[in-house]
Amino acid sequence: MKRLLLVAAGVCALAIPAQAFPDKPIELVVPFSPGGGSDVSARIFAGCLEDKLPVKVLVKNITGARGKIAEVEVRDARPDGTKLLWAHQGMDMAKPTGRSDYNYTAFAPVASSVVMNYGIFSGKGSGIDSVETLTEKVKANPGEVTVGTALNGFSHFAVLDFMDAAGLSVDELKTIPMSGDKTRIVATIQGNLTLVPTAVGAAAPYVDSGDIVSVAVLSDKRDPRLKDAETAEEQGVDATFAMYFTTFAPKNTPQDRIDILADAWMEAAKDPACVAKLSKQSMTVDAARGEELDQDLAKRYDRIVTLTNKFNLKSD
Template sequence: MTRSTTAILKAAAAAATVAVLAGPAAADSFPEREVQMIIPFGPGGATDIIFRLIAAEAEKHLGQAIVPVNMPGAGATRGSRHVLEAAPDGYTVLASHDTIALSNLAGMVDYSYDAFAPVALVTQTINIASTHADHPAQTAADIAEMVRENPGRVRFSMIPTSTDHFFWAQFFDAAGISMDDVRMVGYADTGEQVAALMAREIDFTVLNMPSGGAHYAAGTFRPLGVAHDARLGSLPDAPTMAEQGIALEHATSRGIFAPLGTPQDRVDTLAAAFGAALETPELVSRIETEFGSIVRFLQGAEYQAFLDANLEGLTRAAGNIDFEG
């Protein structure tokens, strides 16, 4: 063996040793740069603000900046597709909610939750069946009787293919109401629905504390039923759906997702940072008092089970929705 060959072999062995030693170190060093958090909605809405608040706290535990990037468009699918196609290295995540599954069920995209690696559920904003103060309905349980007595005349507002569209489909199923007996009225956004309810153009709409809290407090709107397993602290007198014999829990469930194939240790690192952030009392207080939402942190198998159950319920509801209508 020549001297040059020996030197090459020694160099190769040294490089291999360095590579072996560097492997775990590289894995342990994540993240080494900022993480982009894609929000598939425009700035200023509840989803945007809540994720920004959580990210600002989570980055203190992650050790690197988490940079929110608004990427609205195409019914919130422009941002989700961007993350779907991003490198699975943990440096790009999606901050979204049920719209991932809703867009798939409505035929807008060909992917759903299973196209991503779930990182963590962070908050839920509980949905509330509501009406105006002068309406004869006093509770959600009154709605079914009104529909039976006035088939085709009771008006329900919704944003097509949105959370509230699915809310009503699931409510009708739980309350024994046929979709053929109701009149669905579509609006572009929540603001239009609120204006329509104030003008008495509709009978019922779906609100939450961010969109309806001030109206409940002023007495202009009436909360008929809270779709949660317990009464809300901010609405202690409003009964739950279950208290009225309606088996329905419904919320806008916000979570973090990574591209499919992201190494599990990186997913776990991200989840740990968000989990630590949600243990901050000041942050929890803001989420609950300013945004009428609850902190609910799930990761790993628990979050996957939640997504599976969520998708199952939405899929059943989709069977009762005419997306072309």
């Protein structure tokens, strides 16, 4: 009798279909505070996913340690596809510079989607409004032109990439450690900084008001929010350093779940309504998954390593 019950139980277990994925809300972890570019881009894109998945994608902000607390939480989470990380290249700047022992390879990439254009801006009284006038000012007054950056963070690498392409040395500009787009913008408006590297969307209202001036947009095409602002490439400088947001899952997440998520991410990225919402924030779409995404991530990381080595950013 006992044997018959066990067999019956086994048959019943086989008859129960596997649960469909996803069957509960997905948590999208943003490693920075609400209101910033990472948070805004994640929330817009999560909204774009509403009709692409049978469950909601909920944005959760986890701050601290320049993103590391959030990164580690997702990295070490149960690999079931329900907890994901929304990260840009800033995560990959920590390992080469010695702030971390991991990079993007510690995760399973799902898809890239949103791109936030970045640029170099100056105070209105600086007399700098182009790569040419910046170069002239720097060469005439070595060490007097100041730029605020989060050392070894995204803004720092963006400036170094631009300087490298423009033929400017670190000895010719004075770098001031300063985190936060708004903090750097205010300092530039007040005349305490000459240059501010920042997201185009963050700078645009102050460009409109005349408080700061665009020097160069670091993308391959002009930003729709600042249509008159020339790119570095238009000015003869091969510098592109946009902020690419990629969604990552824990390393051993089953491939079928990665594929389901990637399908939804790619569909949302191609939705004209989603593209329009992002455009209002100076954000565009550059969707990639699978092998294409792997190649993109490797290429961006290689550039970070090259800049780290060239400018001796590795901490002891």
